[in-house]
Amino acid sequence: MTPYLDLPPLSAAEFAAIEDQVAALLHTTADVIVTQGEALLPLEAAIRGAAHPGSTALNIVTGPYGQTFGNWLRSCGAEVVDLAVPFDSAVTAAQVEAALREHPAIDFVSLVHAEAATGNTNPVAEVAAVVRAHGALLMVDAVASVAAEPLLTDAWGIDLCVIGGQKAMGGPAGVSAVSVSERAWERIAANPAAPRRSYLSLLDWKERWTDAGRTVLPHAPAQLEMLALGACLDRIGADGLPAVIARHRAASAATRAGVRALGTLTPFVPEDAHAAPVATTLRTPAGVDAGALAAELLRLDPALPVQPGGGALATGMLRVNHYGPAADPGTVRGFLTALATATGADAAPALAAADAAWTAAAAG
Numbered sequence: 576m577t578p579y580l581d582l583p584p585l586s587a588a589e590f591a592a593i594e595d596q597v598a599a600l601l602h603t604t605a606d607v608i609v610t611q612g613e614a615l616l617p618l619e620a621a622i623r624g625a626a627h628p629g630s631t632a633l634n635i636v637t638g639p640y641g642q643t644f645g646n647w648l649r650s651c652g653a654e655v656v657d658l659a660v661p662f663d664s665a666v667t668a669a670q671v672e673a674a675l676r677e678h679p680a681i682d683f684v685s686l687v688h689a690e691a692a693t694g695n696t697n698p699v700a701e702v703a704a705v706v707r708a709h710g711a712l713l714m715v716d717a718v719a720s721v722a723a724e725p726l727l728t729d730a731w732g733i734d735l736c737v738i739g740g741q742k743a744m745g746g747p748a749g750v751s752a753v754s755v756s757e758r759a760w761e762r763i764a765a766n767p768a769a770p771r772r773s774y775l776s777l778l779d780w781k782e783r784w785t786d787a788g789r790t791v792l793p794h795a796p797a798q799l800e801m802l803a804l805g806a807c808l809d810r811i812g813a814d815g816l817p818a819v820i821a822r823h824r825a826a827s828a829a830t831r832a833g834v835r836a837l838g839t840l841t842p843f844v845p846e847d848a849h850a851a852p853v854a855t856t857l858r859t860p861a862g863v864d865a866g867a868l869a870a871e872l873l874r875l876d877p878a879l880p881v882q883p884g885g886g887a888l889a890t891g892m893l894r895v896n897h898y899g900p901a902a903d904p905g906t907v908r909g910f911l912t913a914l915a916t917a918t919g920a921d922a923a924p925a926l927a928a929a930d931a932a933w934t935a936a937a938a939g
């Protein structure tokens with residue numbers, strides 16, 4: 576029997592239970608809506624729900640996703656203030672505070688927590704504190720941080736927190752979720768431009784599902800993806816979220832230590848504090864094409880989670896996607912062994928450095 580065929584429909588009770596598991600994962604008591612599409616769906620829904628002509632948004636750009644958000648915000652007719660920082664660093668709360676002071680009309684802030692594409696992570700707790708003091712709504716893209724690093728939605732004051740299952744959760748890419756604070760619901764409900772009777776409408780889900788007692792699903796859910804999301808939430812529960820986070824932190828620390836011991840490639844994000852636990856990005860030296868290097872690493876070990884960077888970073892960046900099941904010592908050691916072979920170096924010192932860093936980071 577093929578386990579993913581002939582599935583019965585997912586019940587409303589099962590759907591609601593998965594939403595509750597996501598809420599626990601996000602440390603929130605706010606409404607959580609599990610959306611039937613990849614994470615770009617709730618990200619666009621959150622922006623179109625909150626932004627409108629006459630609103631002013633601060634869009635913090637620390638990687639490619641921030642650029643996408645700016646385009647959506649502009650298409651909603653919002654005034655957009657872009658705060659861009661180099662993609663190999665992180666934004667600071669002081670920079671955000673200065674932008675808010677300079678533009679008092681800002682009523683919405685979009686921020687990416689961690690960027691898998693560039694390998695950096697931002698100090699959400701500190702940024703959220705200054706956004707809250709200013710009174711603006713805060714949307715956070717936590718797709719690449721959930722289950723890889725601490726994410727305290729309510730304690731930090733995130734109004735719209737968007738996640739997907741396909742990174743550190745080790746789950747499906749076909750469904751995603753957004754938590755919506757009371758303040759965010761009020762703002763979206765008061766926005767005449769917020770989508771209604773639309774696949775992008777959070778308000779439709781609130782009306783027809785959340786506020787209606789979650790007993791009748793408005794549409795047939797994507798049951799295969801929902802079952803996979805439920806299964807990966809169960810697995811995180813069984814392993815314990817702190818242990819899953821520790822594995823990602825250790826994978827990042829070990830990869831960075833091993834690469835530094837080898838010496839040929841260098842971390843794209845130089846500061847350890849700005850490095851995302853979800854994935855490590857590496858700069859290739861002049862004359863070494865990242866695409867060719869990734870192909871050689873995959874020839875040596877087809878299971879390695881490596882790929883060249885995207886867009887302008889395709890020739891000079893190698894990505895190591897040590898997330899989900901790949902956040903494990905065997906994957907990091909396999910990557911370092913292949914990299915040593917491909918660059919004609921001795922793997923032993925790199926493996927020793929990686930093992931020591933893994934142990935220290937996992938404990939800390």
Ligand SMILES: *Cc1c(COP(=O)(O)O)cnc(C)c1O
Nearest residue numbers: 614640687689690691716718719
């Ligand atoms: C991976 C990721 C997403 C999901 O986008 P994909 O294009 O499906 O990979 C969204 N936001 C961030 C920050 C991500 O890292």
